[in-house]
Amino acid sequence: MTAAGTTHRVELAITGMTCASCANRVERKLNKLDGVTASVNYATEKASVEFPAGTAVADLVSAVEAAGYGASPERPAEEPPAGLGDRLAVAALLGAPVIALGMVPAWQFPGWQWVSLALATTVVWVCGWPFHRAAAVNARHGASTMDTLVSMGVAVSYLWSLYALVFGDAGELGMRHGFSFVPRPATTGDVYLEVAVGVTVFLLLGRWLEARSKRRAGAALRAMLELGAKDVAVLRDGVEARVPVAALAVGDRFVVRPGERIATDGVVVEGASAVDRSVVTGESVPEEVGPGDRVVGGTVNAGGRLVVAAERVGADTQLARMARLVEQAQSGKAAVQRLADRVSAVFVPVVLGIAVVTLVGWLLAGRPLEFAVTAAVAVLVIACPCALGLATPTALLVGTGRGAQLGILVKGPEVLESTRRVDTVVLDKTGTVTTGRLELVAVLPVPGVPRERLLALAGAAERGSEHPIAAAVVRSAEAEVPALPAVSGFANRAGLGVTAVVDGHEVTVGRPDDLRSDPLVDQERHKGRTVVAVAVDGEPIGLLSVTDSVKPTSAEAVRRLRELGLRPVLLTGDHRVVAEAVAAEVGVTEVVAGVLPAEKVAVVRRLQAEGRVVAMVGDGVNDAPALAAADLGLAMGTGADVAIEAGDLTLVRGDLRVAADAIRLSRRTLRTVRGNLFWAFAYNVMGLPLAALGLLNPMLAGAAMAFSSVFVVTNSLRLRGFRPVSG
Known part of the structure; x- marks a missing residue:
């Protein structure tokens, strides 16, 4: 049974969406259900839905269907919509003569206009049927989308031409007219069949290219x-x-x-x-x-x-978890996308209003009805908000997919915003800057204590700990001691060491600072080694010295982080002398040492209080709170699961240079998103006035609108060429 209050999550494949307005409609319908939180991604054609235990998936599907779309809890088809390629081929084949005849007067033979009508009828009402059908479905639900604009523009051009042919002078044999890049002051002796056909062909071409491009954009995830x-x-x-x-x-x-x-x-x-x-x-x-x-x-x-x-096995494997993270990242929305969604949600009604104002304005200005209608049609056709809807999700789709190929997993789109603002990067020492595989290099018993006894007691006590120091001690002890003694009463003191009852004695392995230690401690630390003291019943019996080598790529990684404008800080629970030796080797000047695991969060908070925007890179269980507290958490994928869950970015490979690559890729993806949005907005800002002022032929408007969507997707695909510097 499912406990009351439990929240479930499902991915729904949405069919029938043709623009960002459609995605917004589906999202609003789902979010109206009690306790449901939904995010619909037009690029991936999926809805990511969280819903309470009292709601069934069937209820979610019904809500989508009530909006006029299809939904299923299965993966969407990866191929372009059925028949789209065939429709485009037929439209192009039949439409080419119509466009050519309408644009070149020398080719206009007697009766050409009636041949054009026959060809255009098939192109507009058969090949272009998906636009009209979607517009009708939306109208039944009291909504308007891109298809509303396209259907109205094409239908008006076709119906006007039909009227001119049947009731006007355009049907006379021997009639000719020229082509203009701007609407001509038409009469009932002119036809606009080339406009109706051209818009249909260009939009079908744009949709087909868009479908192919979106498929290419998601190729990385499918491959995974x-x-x-x-x-x-x-x-x-x-x-x-x-x-x-x-x-x-x-x-x-x-x-x-x-x-x-x-x-x-x-x-x-x-x-x-x-x-x-x-x-x-x-x-x-x-x-x-x-x-x-x-x-x-x-x-x-x-x-x-x-x-x-x-x-x-199954969903618990690293590959499955990686794919899940990538899918979750692609189904979310960044702040910039939510802005675009708000714009596109009101865009279609506003455009319809502009088209009406254009029509009425030109009529009041004394221009012919034909000219006013043509200008209004151009407004309808050029104003499709598809480019706005594709600007963010396609860039995110390609960027996160490319990151997955490089071992960089982005948890969500909001992470992109964080990478832009970060100015400080806190580096955990063990396992991040260093290899994390410590080796026991010196066993220093006090006089009278056999080396084997010191190792046996320390190894037995440390067997219950997962700390890298404990692992080094246990490996050496098991290699030298035939059989380690039994342990009871184990206790882990976070950041301080362990205590355990071994052979009836309380054995403590921990920081020398917390136990009476030997002067050899400072000597070992100056060699860059970490020292732990071993005591039995409160009496010290010796020291163990371990060392952790710096990863050969860490110094280069620090340099690259600096080149990105980041200020590195080395954070460790180790002694300051040891930490400064490591920091000097990799080129870090700011060191925070001797920090207990619980204090790492306080260090991050202190840096944030100083006005810094902090990224944290770590791999251990004790790094998880700090990763979560940081403005941007980068978890090494070679580390603990809890650290990976707490991070915003997961670096699958244990190479610190990948952190620089991750930030570079995230920033580049964000720049692509912003560039896409700029051109999508600029296109409409420039195109709408031209169309409303009667300076744009509707057929060219259709071509420009189709190009804008293809441009946005193609620009996003450039992220596939991102090259890491870590490989």
Whole structure:
């Protein structure tokens, strides 16, 4: 049973939308339902809906259908709308003679206008039927969209021409007229069939190109979803049996041969090989793996035979989570998109008003009805808000898809705004700037305490901790001590160390500052090492010295972050002497050391109180609160799940240079969004007055409107060429 108050989430594929106004209508209808929060994306043709337990998915579908559109909780078709290409081909074939005859008087043979009427009838009412049908559906629901403008413009041009042919002088054999780039002072001896046909052809072409471009824009996500293996060789009782990947369970052992994709996330239990992880991290250099190493589903075994124990299956795998993050990012809306939505929601009614004013204004000015109608038609045709509706979602679709290919996952579109404002980047030391794999380099027992006993007690106590220092101590202890003693009463003191009862004694492993320590501590710290003290029943028995090497790419990453205008700060719970040695190696001058995990949030808050806009880069469980508190959280994908959940951006690869790439990509995506919106607004701001003043032929208006949508999508596709500097 579902508890009361539980919120569910579903993605609905929406069919029948033809412009941003349609998306706004669907969104408003869904949001009118009690407890429902919906966001409709015109580019992806999906609605992301959160709804309470008392609401059924069928209720959501019914609300969409009541608005005149279709909906289903399935993935939308990836191909252009059925028959669109055929309609375009027929319209172009039949429409070309109509346009040519209408524009070139020398080709106008006796009776040409009646041939044009026959051809135009098919183009306007058969090929252009989707526009008229959608306009009629919207009218029944008391709404107006882009299709309303297109249908009215085309229908008026066609019907006027029909009137002139049947009741005017245009039907006389031998009639000729020329073509003008501006509406001509027409009479009933003129026809506008080339306008009706031209607008239909250009808009069908624009919609077809738009559909193809949107498909290309979503190619990265589709490729990610298709990466997984379809079946797998599972080992059962020592015998291989091929089963569908869906049948894998946690703990199953499966075989991966050279060239095969790894079926799911797991740990290598047998064999050694090189694994190509480029599909997940964007890194082209294969990674060597052997027993004990973790591997990710969807990556490719480039070398020897591996036997892997499954750790995560289905929706829990890293690849599935990556795809989910990308889809969520693409279904959201940035602040700039919400502005465009508000504009497009009122745009069509305003344009209809402008068209009426244009018609009446020219009639009052004494111009012929034909001229006034033509100017009004040009207003209707050029003012389609499609470009506004596509400006943000297509850029976001391409940008987040490209990021996924490079191992950069954007959690939501609002993140783009944050990257523009950030001026300070706080870098967690362990696992972010350094490798995070500490090694025990010195065991320093007090006189009279055997080295093996010191290691055994410390290793036993640290086995319950997930801290990198604990892992280093345990690895060395297990390698040198035959069997570690049993432990009871384990307690983890965040940022301070651990205590445990070992062989009936209370063993403490933690900061030397909190225990009586040896003068060797300062000496070890000046070597850039981290020192922990070990005490039994409150009496120190020795020191352990561990070291963590700086990643070879960290210094370059810091330099690139500075080039982006960011001020780096090194944050660590380590001693200041150790922290400053690392900071000097990578080129950071501002260091905050000796910070407990709970205090990391306070450091972020302090920097924000100083007026800085803070980005935080971290990978550990103790970094999660600070990642959430920062204006922009960048989680290393090699770290803890809780850190990844808290971050705004996830860097799948453990390379700090990717942080610079992520910020560059986010900023470039935001610039593309703003550029798209500028040109979409500018197009209408310039085009509408020209049309209203009678300076624009409706056929050219149709071509310009179709071009504006294609331009916006094509401009967004340029993001596919983004090149990282980290690879």
